[in-house]
Amino acid sequence: MSDNPEKDVYDVLNELWRKELESEGLIKLPEDLARKLKEYIGSLKHYLKVSDKETLSAEIKEAAVEAVSRLVRELFELRLRKILRHVLNNTQPENLFQFEMRFYPNLLKLIQDYREDVEEMATAVAYQDWEQVKSRYEVVSFLKDVDQIVGPNLEVYGPFKAGDVASLPAETARNLELASVVRIIKVLEPRI
Numbered sequence: 001m002s003d004n005p006e007k008d009v010y011d012v013l014n015e016l017w018r019k020e021l022e023s024e025g026l027i028k029l030p031e032d033l034a035r036k037l038k039e040y041i042g043s044l045k046h047y048l049k050v051s052d053k054e055t056l057s058a059e060i061k062e063a064a065v066e067a068v069s070r071l072v073r074e075l076f077e078l079r080l081r082k083i084l085r086h087v088l089n090n091t092q093p094e095n096l097f098q099f100e101m102r103f104y105p106n107l108l109k110l111i112q113d114y115r116e117d118v119e120e121m122a123t124a125v126a127y128q129d130w131e132q133v134k135s136r137y138e139v140v141s142f143l144k145d146v147d148q149i150v151g152p153n154l155e156v157y158g159p160f161k162a163g164d165v166a167s168l169p170a171e172t173a174r175n176l177e178l179a180s181v182v183r184i185i186k187v188l189e190p191r192i
Contacts, residue, residue: 138173
């Protein structure tokens with residue numbers, strides 16, 4: 001590092017920003033970036049608290065805080081756009097920074113829920129003049145492997161593998177759906 005730590009931090013951030021801008025994927029950020037930025041900004045703010053605000057040195061330090069803050073925001077705005085592209089394509093990005101690792105799964109879940117809601121709405125519109133077939137049985141799709149199941153009529157069903165489709169007594173199907181073992185498939189017919 002040189003004698004001018006402001007220039008060093010600014011140069012490092014500027015280089016990271018440039019690489020992020022030029023890179024298709026997320027670049028790897030230094031693990032200690034957040035700590036170094038906090039220390040650097042903290043030391044500048046401490047200097048500004050104890051110094052005469054009218055001095056040229058104080059104005060330079062204030063400008064340095066603003067420049068570094070702006071670069072940090074721009075760097076992470078670039079990264080956010082890339083992360084959003086991954087979320088929309090349902091792909092896992094590499095080189096997520098610490099807080100991005102916590103943020104990405106939540107964002108992915110929100111987008112998946114949104115898409116499911118849109119799909120349900122589209123299905124509801126497409127089948128608005130249809131009605132569910134009345135039956136003592138429900139058609140289900142298994143979400144996980146299951147050994148044999150004993151229904152309320154003491155009949156044995158199964159075993160089933162994830163992805164299997166079967167017809168089960170309605171009560172059994174609802175209980176298995178509550179346990180996240182199956183997903184009930186609604187069987188519809190046109191209203192007459």
